[in-house]
Amino acid sequence: MIFILNLISILIQAQKIAIIGCGIGGATLAQLLPSATVYESYYQCGGRINHVLIPGLNAVEFGATFFIKQNEYVQKQIEKRNLEIYKRDLGKLAVIKNKQIVLQKTDLDVINIVKMVYKYGLSPKRMKDITDEVLINFKSIYTFLESGQYYHNFNEFLQIIKLNDIKMNFTEFLNENEIDQQFQEEFVDAILLAIYNQKDVNTIAGLISMVAAFNDAYSIKGGNRQLIDEEKINVIHSKVDIIHRLKNGKYKIFNDQYDYVVVASLVNLDISFDNIREMNQFQYVKYQSTYVYIVAGKISQKYIGVNPEDLNTIVILDDGEVTELKQECLKCFSGWNIYKVQGRSELKLDQIFETHQIIHKKVWDAAYPQLSQNLLNTEFEYEKNFFYLNSIESLASCMEFMMIQAKNIANIIKERHNQMIHEDL
Ligand SMILES: Cc1cc2nc3c(=O)[nH]c(=O)nc-3n(C[C@H](O)[C@H](O)[C@H](O)COP(=O)(O)OP(=O)(O)OC[C@H]3O[C@@H](n4cnc5c(N)ncnc54)[C@H](O)[C@@H]3O)c2cc1C
Numbered sequence: 001m002i003f004i005l006n007l008i009s010i011l012i013q014a015q016k017i018a019i020i021g022c023g024i025g026g027a028t029l030a031q032l033l034p035s036a037t038v039y040e041s042y043y044q045c046g047g048r049i050n051h052v053l054i055p056g057l058n059a060v061e062f063g064a065t066f067f068i069k070q071n072e073y074v075q076k077q078i079e080k081r082n083l084e085i086y087k088r089d090l091g092k093l094a095v096i097k098n099k100q101i102v103l104q105k106t107d108l109d110v111i112n113i114v115k116m117v118y119k120y121g122l123s124p125k126r127m128k129d130i131t132d133e134v135l136i137n138f139k140s141i142y143t144f145l146e147s148g149q150y151y152h153n154f155n156e157f158l159q160i161i162k163l164n165d166i167k168m169n170f171t172e173f174l175n176e177n178e179i180d181q182q183f184q185e186e187f188v189d190a191i192l193l194a195i196y197n198q199k200d201v202n203t204i205a206g207l208i209s210m211v212a213a214f215n216d217a218y219s220i221k222g223g224n225r226q227l228i229d230e231e232k233i234n235v236i237h238s239k240v241d242i243i244h245r246l247k248n249g250k251y252k253i254f255n256d257q258y259d260y261v262v263v264a265s266l267v268n269l270d271i272s273f274d275n276i277r278e279m280n281q282f283q284y285v286k287y288q289s290t291y292v293y294i295v296a297g298k299i300s301q302k303y304i305g306v307n308p309e310d311l312n313t314i315v316i317l318d319d320g321e322v323t324e325l326k327q328e329c330l331k332c333f334s335g336w337n338i339y340k341v342q343g344r345s346e347l348k349l350d351q352i353f354e355t356h357q358i359i360h361k362k363v364w365d366a367a368y369p370q371l372s373q374n375l376l377n378t379e380f381e382y383e384k385n386f387f388y389l390n391s392i393e394s395l396a397s398c399m400e401f402m403m404i405q406a407k408n409i410a411n412i413i414k415e416r417h418n419q420m421i422h423e424d425l
Helices: 002-012 024-032 072-080 109-120 123-138 140-146 154-160 170-176 181-196 203-213 279-284 389-394 399-424
Strands: 017-020 037-039 085-087 093-097 100-105 218-220 234-236 242-245 251-253 256-258 260-263 272-274 287-299 313-318 321-333 336-343 353-369 381-383 386-388
Touching: 017 024, 017 251, 017 256, 024 037, 024 389, 024 399, 072 399, 093 181, 100 181, 109 123, 109 181, 123 140, 123 181, 123 203, 140 154, 140 399, 154 389, 170 181, 170 203, 181 203, 181 313, 181 321, 251 260, 260 389, 272 279, 279 386, 287 321, 353 389, 386 389, 389 399
Parallel strands: 017 037, 017 260, 037 234, 093 313, 242 272, 260 386
Antiparallel strands: 085 218, 093 100, 242 251, 251 256, 287 336, 287 353, 313 321, 321 336, 381 386
């Protein structure tokens, strides 16, 4: 009888959880906390993971594209959902600066190494050693989170992955580690611009980008959005305009009250917060816009300086602007080649292509935060039981980081919930 009474009391007091946003962060959290309600303004989940389907081709991603095999949470979801992955061929890369090829990397590793050592000395090897060490240390976060523990702020997170004493910007870090200046300008900058569309970044984002550059990249056949199991998530497709903190400590969204709220989207002027410490400040964080075009066409050899069909990735650096062209396939679309083209603003495709047709265009106004901003000391719990999941993006923005942050918040909520049940019993 006592047991039944307790059970009833637990059921009555069942904690209500709201998640705002059904991108990879919100969706991962919802999969870990199945009773949560997710509010999503778009008609489908995925957020910054999305693709177009072109007959006969793998899904062409116009948001998050790559992951590496060491991304354990992405891998876990792939295995759980029985998804198939494929390796992205990034081998043949050219960096073009002021119409001159400054770096051309072929598929043949031995030739690459000899060429790179000749040009940049030991810097590429030193950089690779640093990224290997980052990957080894990063593994500790999985052991930590899988044992049910959680970090309270990002300093603790950085301590676990042994990057806590790095507070400087990436250029300072590279100089301190004696990375050759020319290697920084021709290789590191090209990678940073290709990944984050910006080169003045913090050291964490810089190192994460270098890890990606020195390891094989993969995507999921049929689209990375399958990392999200939408059928298992309780989604309401509505845009949340305001979240109120009430006197009883609960949070009001539309007409419902919640014990926990997790904002799992970048905060901009679209959403406001009533009586929630500092959250409105995030509306003034600067974001990097990114223009993505999926194009069928023929790149101008005159413009590039070499046969573009011999290259998988072309990065054009011109007066602080960057254009990145990724070859998706050759002669696959009624005899045309397909490219993904990315830049910071509207691109002059007529100059780059001899002939072209835009298949899809997406403007991400807020692709990532501007990573030069010093936001390293940010917390992510701004009021008791109110979490801003995406504040981790001030360190670096990638699918794996969002999944790690989701797992961490799930551990916190589960522990508080268990404590409450214990107190209740
Ligand atoms: C062009 C581009 C390329 C990228 N490439 C890579 C890559 O190769 N590899 C990688 O790992 N990462 C990459 N990223 C980064 C990666 O996409 C993000 O880090 C990650 O997808 C963010 O997931 P999220 O769930 O935190 O946020 P989001 O994906 O932004 O999801 C937030 C969701 O919240 C919803 N929403 C927003 N406001 C409200 C509201 N008021 N009410 C209700 N719903 C709301 C949105 O509609 C959205 O669905 C890339 C990003 C971009 C833009």
